[in-house]
Amino acid sequence: MTTSTAPSGQRRRIASPGSRPSPLLLALVCVIVVALLIPVGFVVSVVAQVGWPTLAPLIFRPKVGELLVNSVLLVAIGVPLCVSIGVGGAWLVERTRLPARRLWAVLLAAPLAVPAFVSSYGWVSAVPSIGGLGGGLLVATLAYFPLVYLPAAATIRRLDPALEETARSLGHGTWKVFFTVVLPQLKLAIWGGGLVVALHLLSEYGAFALIRFDTFTTAIVVQYQSTFAGPAASALGVVLAMICLVLLVLEASTRGHARYAKVGSGSGRPGVRLPLGAFAPLAVAALGVVVALSLGVPLASLTRWLVAGGAASWAQPELGTAVLQTMFLAGGGAAAAIAVALPVAWLAVRHPGRMARVLEGATYVSSSLPAIIVALALVTVTLRTVPALYQTTWTVMFAYVVIFMPRALVSLRSGIAQAPVALEEAARALGRSPLAARIHVTLPLILPSIGAGAALVGLGAANELTATLLLAPNGTRTLATQFWSASSSVAYANAAPYAVLLILLAAPAVAILFTQSRKRERG
Amino acid sequence: MTSLTISGISKDLGGVPVLRDVSLSLEAGSRLAVVGASGSGKSTLLRLIAGFDRPDAGSVRIDNSLVSDDSVFVPAHRRGIGYVAQDGALFPHLTVAQNIHFGLRGTQRRRHEAEVAAEFVGLDKQLLQRYPHELSGGQQQRVALARALAPEPRILLLDEPFSALDAGLRSQTRHAVVEALEHTGTTTVLVTHDRAEALSFGQQIAVISGGRIDQAGSPIHVFQNPSTSETAVFLGDAIFVPCHVQGTVADSALGRLTVAHDHRGGGTGARALLRPTQLSLDLNPVRTNAVIVRSSFSGSTVRLDLRLTDLGVAADSVLTFDLMTAQPDEYTVGTAVALTATGAVGVYSTAG
Numbered sequence: 013m014t015t016s017t018a019p020s021g022q023r024r025r026i027a028s029p030g031s032r033p034s035p036l037l038l039a040l041v042c043v044i045v046v047a048l049l050i051p052v053g054f055v056v057s058v059v060a061q062v063g064w065p066t067l068a069p070l071i072f073r074p075k076v077g078e079l080l081v082n083s084v085l086l087v088a089i090g091v092p093l094c095v096s097i098g099v100g101g102a103w104l105v106e107r108t109r110l111p112a113r114r115l116w117a118v119l120l121a122a123p124l125a126v127p128a129f130v131s132s133y134g135w136v137s138a139v140p141s142i143g144g145l146g147g148g149l150l151v152a153t154l155a156y157f158p159l160v161y162l163p164a165a166a167t168i169r170r171l172d173p174a175l176e177e178t179a180r181s182l183g184h185g186t187w188k189v190f191f192t193v194v195l196p197q198l199k200l201a202i203w204g205g206g207l208v209v210a211l212h213l214l215s216e217y218g219a220f221a222l223i224r225f226d227t228f229t230t231a232i233v234v235q236y237q238s239t240f241a242g243p244a245a246s247a248l249g250v251v252l253a254m255i256c257l258v259l260l261v262l263e264a265s266t267r268g269h270a271r272y273a274k275v276g277s278g279s280g281r282p283g284v285r286l287p288l289g290a291f292a293p294l295a296v297a298a299l300g301v302v303v304a305l306s307l308g309v310p311l312a313s314l315t316r317w318l319v320a321g322g323a324a325s326w327a328q329p330e331l332g333t334a335v336l337q338t339m340f341l342a343g344g345g346a347a348a349a350i351a352v353a354l355p356v357a358w359l360a361v362r363h364p365g366r367m368a369r370v371l372e373g374a375t376y377v378s379s380s381l382p383a384i385i386v387a388l389a390l391v392t393v394t395l396r397t398v399p400a401l402y403q404t405t406w407t408v409m410f411a412y413v414v415i416f417m418p419r420a421l422v423s424l425r426s427g428i429a430q431a432p433v434a435l436e437e438a439a440r441a442l443g444r445s446p447l448a449a450r451i452h453v454t455l456p457l458i459l460p461s462i463g464a465g466a467a468l469v470g471l472g473a474a475n476e477l478t479a480t481l482l483l484a485p486n487g488t489r490t491l492a493t494q495f496w497s498a499s500s501s502v503a504y505a506n507a508a509p510y511a512v513l514l515i516l517l518a519a520p521a522v523a524i525l526f527t528q529s530r531k532r533e534r535g
Numbered sequence: 536m537t538s539l540t541i542s543g544i545s546k547d548l549g550g551v552p553v554l555r556d557v558s559l560s561l562e563a564g565s566r567l568a569v570v571g572a573s574g575s576g577k578s579t580l581l582r583l584i585a586g587f588d589r590p591d592a593g594s595v596r597i598d599n600s601l602v603s604d605d606s607v608f609v610p611a612h613r614r615g616i617g618y619v620a621q622d623g624a625l626f627p628h629l630t631v632a633q634n635i636h637f638g639l640r641g642t643q644r645r646r647h648e649a650e651v652a653a654e655f656v657g658l659d660k661q662l663l664q665r666y667p668h669e670l671s672g673g674q675q676q677r678v679a680l681a682r683a684l685a686p687e688p689r690i691l692l693l694d695e696p697f698s699a700l701d702a703g704l705r706s707q708t709r710h711a712v713v714e715a716l717e718h719t720g721t722t723t724v725l726v727t728h729d730r731a732e733a734l735s736f737g738q739q740i741a742v743i744s745g746g747r748i749d750q751a752g753s754p755i756h757v758f759q760n761p762s763t764s765e766t767a768v769f770l771g772d773a774i775f776v777p778c779h780v781q782g783t784v785a786d787s788a789l790g791r792l793t794v795a796h797d798h799r800g801g802g803t804g805a806r807a808l809l810r811p812t813q814l815s816l817d818l819n820p821v822r823t824n825a826v827i828v829r830s831s832f833s834g835s836t837v838r839l840d841l842r843l844t845d846l847g848v849a850a851d852s853v854l855t856f857d858l859m860t861a862q863p864d865e866y867t868v869g870t871a872v873a874l875t876a877t878g879a880v881g882v883y884s885t886a887g
Contacts, residue, residue: 432624434620434622434624435624435626437585437587437611437618437620437624438618438620438624438625438626438679438682439626439637440586440587440610440611440612441585441611441612441616441617441618441638441683441688441692442612442617442637442638442682442683442686443612443613443615443638443640443686444612444637445610445612446610446612448612449612452637453626456628457627457628
């Protein structure tokens with residue numbers, strides 16, 4: 013007799029074995045991928061068409077050197093700062109007897125709900141002299157460290173506590189255990205989170221423009237406003253795109269393939285929490301400072317301007333149209349992103365293989381390009397090929413799809429993975445046709461992830477500034493663009509109501525991300 | 536009552552041959568267990584019968600109507616089959632009652648039929664309004680069986696439905712299932728890697744390995760007369776004793792044995808297959824033929840290593856078998872004993 017340890021066949025089959033994807037699905041995904049690669053094609057064609065002789069003098073000039081130094085320093089210092097705060101915070105919340113740790117768990121994720129440009133507005137109106145690299149680092153680190161905190165906390169929660177206990181039994185102290193056992197297991201979370209932070213730093217416009225800190229993205233917008241999509245803007249765009257692609261390759265080649273977190277039935281028991289003892293006040297103080305700077309300062313400034321502006325700032329006639337237009341554009345973008353992501357996610361989960369990996373990977377490459385490049389590409393391509401589409405809502409929504417596709421894809425992927433093929437087979441054995449089986453069994457199961465993915469895309473689109481500024485039809489007023497025009501002309505009180513609405517809009521997305529990172533059992 | 540005929544089925548998956556020229560037939564109302572190690576192709580065979588996949592060659596007939604061959608392919612939902620997957624594959628968004636209803640048409644009699652089906656597999660009525668995640672593993676498998684039986688399928692296919700359960704629950708659930716199938720008289724195919732499960736399940740057993748059916752027949756016949764030594768070992772504890780075959784008798788260290796089946800084929804050498812139940816040990820014999828070289832206690836049995844001392848046939852050969860005894864402490868190392876065998880044996884070649 014065999015014993016009852018899990019036999020090899022017990023895993024839940026989510027892919028269809030041996031069955032090939034239908035040609036229709038494959039063709040659809042190929043069309044989607046080609047469309048999404050337009051911005052990448054734009055970068056390549058700029059180099060090819062404008063030509064090196066024209067580009068070289070535009071690239072090798074002191075201004076670009078200065079931007080390069082700024083951007084590289086921003087990433088080189090900003091990413092480690094975000095990783096330190098994110099991982100340190102996650103460890104304190106998940107592995108120590110920190111007082112009120114549930115509250116801290118929420119407070120450390122909450123800065124994501126404050127758009128970086130709103131946080132920057134809070135800082136610049138509180139400390140008008142803020143600026144330069146220091147100011148940029150301060151604002152960006154405080155806005156983006158939760159992007160590392162969330163995956164790090166999720167990974168730490170899944171770690172097998174037996175590893176830490178074993179290390180301790182072998183005579184290692186708390187610090188040694190953290191650095192030799194916990195930290196190496198967080199590598200994937202740190203690398204992934206770090207890449208996301210780096211790409212955000214490179215594509216951020218509003219936050220840096222408000223404090224007059226120059227990066228490639230801000231310089232491209234300035235250049236665009238004076239010379240439109242000329243070779244100067246394109247040259248800067250090419251350099252920025254190259255930096256992003258280099259980061260992408262760097263991350264992929266150093267990440268490694270090892271999965272450290274215990275997988276399968278999930279780690280059975282939660283880890284043992286360390287008593288902080290005399291360090292408790294120190295830990296609370298450190299987290300307190302982080303939360304005060306990342307949430308406290310922006311919210312305090314916002315409150316000040318709300319009070320100063322009084323009822324008059326809420327009486328702005330544009331407020332209502334901005335809410336409606338934001339909902340329209342963001343809703344359309346969300347629906348489009350789901351429609352586009354669904355076939356890609358379906359192919360990736362149900363028919364895994366080299367083909368699916370390449371196609372799925374291609375969509376991530378495009379999405380890693382900063383919004384400003386996507387916008388430049390769409391301006392150029394629409395004007396050259398289909399001028400009727402230039403500055404239409406269609407183009408804006410397409411830009412949202414390109415920029416926020418990963419949010420939809422990640423949600424749908426995990427949703428489809430939770431609807432195993434075996435369930436569809438069971439339905440077919442009970443007399444339902446393949447289509448009916450999908451409608452009655454698979455669709456209800458993936459609806460929550462469709463909802464979550466749509467919410468994440470929609471709320472990202474509502475906060476989007478750069479592509480919206482460049483692509484939206486004349487007269488478009490979204491919350492983000494209205495906030496931007498008020499705050500960049502130092503009408504801080506008028507900007508405040510838009511900021512409040514933006515934060516309220518972002519809150520549900522952050523809540524979804526927060527619960528997703530707590531629920532997900534498989535990495 | 537429905538019969539099932541599979542002839543000459545072959546299937547490649549990703550360029551690897553998984554099934555090669557498999558033929559089986561099953562009488563209406565009988566139960567067949569297909570047993571094999573993991574990777575032997577048994578689950579693929581079931582999926583081809585169900586209609587989830589299409590065979591590369593060969594045909595499947597249900598009740599003499601062709602459902603699959605080179606030109607015909609009836610998809611799963613039109614075959615009238617019942618299917619129970621390894622983990623039950625219950626729909627997580629539906630209650631137990633809704634799961635059982637899923638395959639039924641028309642709404643009037645649904646409620647009644649769900650209750651009947653639940654009772655049939657020994658499922659408490661109170662569980663009908665629960666969701667699958669609120670049930671234990673054994674209860675989930677019973678629901679999966681009730682769901683598969685409710686539409687009264689022509690053929691029921693079970694894909695290792697008990698393997699995810701722990702040992703005690705497994706045999707309990709298996710007995711409940713066999714009892715329910717006795718009642719309905721549903722033609723059933725079970726695939727499993729568990730030999731005890733396969734031998735006790737039904738009227739027929741088929742041993743599959745490397746994508747081929749090694750042997751098929753009644754469980755007793757296949758167990759007593761395995762056509763290869765591999766099948767013999769796979770189906771139960773086997774003891775091989777070197778011997779010389781002369782016509783219908785074989786001479787061995789255990790004396791002269793009657794040969795019931797000769798499976799040596801063209802191979803060299805000869806060894807006789809004995810099951811532990813055929814052997815008896817005498818502690819105070821007139822003449823000894825073996826000595827205990829190792830003895831380990833494990834509850835109701837003692838595992839003994841015996842070196843045969845009758846050098847006439849095979850020097851230095853050691854046999855291991857589990858002896859059921861009430862006096863385990865009498866079997867000490869160094870004791871000389873007499874080992875005798877009863878019943879007829881099958882003989883196999885020693886090479887391969």
